[in-house]
Amino acid sequence: MSSKRTVLITGANQGLGYELALKIGVNPAFHVILACRSETRGNEALEKLKAAGVQSASLLVVDITNPSSISAATEILTKDYPSGLDVLVNNAGVALGGTTLEDFQTVYSVNVFGAALMTEALTPLLKKSVEAGKADKKPAPQLLFLSSELGSLAKQSDPESTFYKTNYLAYNSSKAALNMLMVGYSKDLKESGVVVSGYDPGYVATALNGYSGPGEASKGIERLAELILEGDENTGKYYKWTGEELPW
């Protein structure tokens, strides 16, 4: 398994995470780890992926809001992947329109704290793969975050921007906070050789938005899949699904 590039995707049992696992997993050079909070939903997704032609995939049960669950998952990964992880995709996310303390806490605990805790736990494994990758001539390890144009301060303050009126305070601010995490990690990890970037898949139909998005998840995730399949040397970028870069 060590000659394959290992890609861990949080929240991979449905939506964008699932579609990304499919696009990456059908390539025999990759092993995909579906990091899901529900063992049942994770196994169902694994079966579906295998039926769709994914040969090398496994399930890791982890709730990214629970530090003990993250510790247990990290222990398993450290044992099972001694040469490290090649790509971590912080994809799991939730959206709520409300503004109560509970709404803010729920959204931030997954979208911000969960992504940060997973990154803190798994960065040593990404760093480990830098050395292993050099020997195998693999592309640089990648730390990727599913963000959103809704988290762009520049876009949200531009009345001409498409989503100017989409003012979900908890969700939008959580993605702005996530963007700052990306900037911070890209600086912290620059010397280590781990490439960090954020990605906006566009407004696509998934459970997160009650399937209201006009786009398709498989299309929205296409460019991110290319960045993983081809490798990317540019750190600190905020990519949009269309290929252009977004302003912070």
Ligand SMILES: NC(=O)c1ccc[n+]([C@@H]2O[C@H](COP(=O)([O-])OP(=O)(O)OC[C@H]3O[C@@H](n4cnc5c(N)ncnc54)[C@H](OP(=O)(O)O)[C@@H]3O)[C@@H](O)[C@H]2O)c1
């Ligand atoms: N859809 C869009 O239009 C859109 C636009 C911009 C950005 N995004 C971002 O894209 C990412 C994926 O969203 P999606 O649209 O694909 O939504 P989705 O279909 O609702 O999938 C979200 C995934 O996150 C998982 N998750 C939630 N809380 C978790 C936790 N505590 N621990 C582990 N996994 C957890 C969910 O697991 P369960 O199935 O168990 O609930 C699910 O697998 C999110 O970060 C979202 O903000 C989406």
